[in-house]
Amino acid sequence: MQQVATEPGGEEPSLAERAYRVVRDRLVMLEIRPGAPINEEQLGQSLGVGRTPVREALKRLQYERLVTTYPRRGTFATDVNITDLAHISEVRQELEPLAAAQAARRATATDRAALTALRRELGGADSGRQDATELMQLDLQVHRAIYAATHNPYLEDTLVRHDNLATRIWCLFVDRLSDMAGHVEEHGPLIEAIVAGDADKAAYLARSHVVGFEQAVRAAI
Template identity: 80%
Template sequence: MQQVAAEVEELSLAERAYRAIRDRLVMLEIRPGAPINEEQLGQSLGVGRTPVREALKRLQYERLITTYPRRGTFATEVNITDLAHISEVRQELEPLAAAQAARRATGVDRAGLTDLLAELESVGTSGRDAADLMRLDLRVHRAIYTATHNPYLEDTLVRHDNLATRIWCLFVDRLADMAGHVEEHGPLIAAIVAGEAETAARLARSHVEHFERAIREAI
């Protein structure tokens, strides 16, 4: 029993390490090209090396870190040429996720989305900084993906949204209306909560297209 309990604890620590390191990479708190130090990460997160190593295995698969023989492990560079490929995937799957969320969201999902909608409505007057706005954007997208109740679709979209967010972070100082971009989620969430699948799909596609256009204008 003690061994089973230890394994469960190790899994939970690995998941905690994964989420924390992932979001540092996504938000560019770990800068592109920066070396990844397992010991330092473990100390900062209050976990041992094993959970960190398990987390790094997942993050390499998600293209957030890369390992070079005899050189070490590094945060991947942000390549603007990836934007078209990422957007191509998201333009197909984001509308699908929004429609499925509108059809499948549980009462708990809709309550959580309604809370996010209320938060979005105050964005214009809240004085949030850019990093806080991007974290809100991530929370909104992840809540929608969760509400699809399709773990394969959720996993795929989380990974691509993470990569898109890294590009966004790279050009954040050049973007004119970050708050407006985040506020765009309001009608989308309202459509999902109301169960309006076709409207949700249309708004999701428009949002992805607007994101790509805004980045290209900022380059």
């Protein structure tokens, strides 16, 4: 079972929170395939938790459009629909620059240290040492670290949900994308701008990244 981070205060997350995070990332990375049925009992066994935490997690994931429940049929991973890309990008083009700028203004010393560590990891993204899954997981880490550095939980939650949906689309077409490492490496200058406190540059780079992502996916379709 994958490792789950502790809460900011060093506390262990609840069983429901733990189940939510692990299942969420399995859905995002398409380890649970789109349209696949989700068996609560089997999922609980794989996570080492009971059915109640799994049910609580699935309720949250339904709200986040990662699972859907049909009466008398059960719960399924949602399909990945390429027509959603334009809607997701419309939201991200407005909110990603805002998040990057606010992170540049508000990031604490701890935030900047975490981002700097991720910047070092990005240095090896184009070396060919990381496979597609590792690159996408690194991409998710960078985005979530930036959102957390905004210290706006409403903005963070909204962007995490939309980035998760965008990542599912990315995973679906990853075999057709030519320069995945280059896309991930784009985060390097963005992180540097945030750590340096340059809000305007961070906002510009964040928007360019989202626009480039949509263009790359459309070119691969």
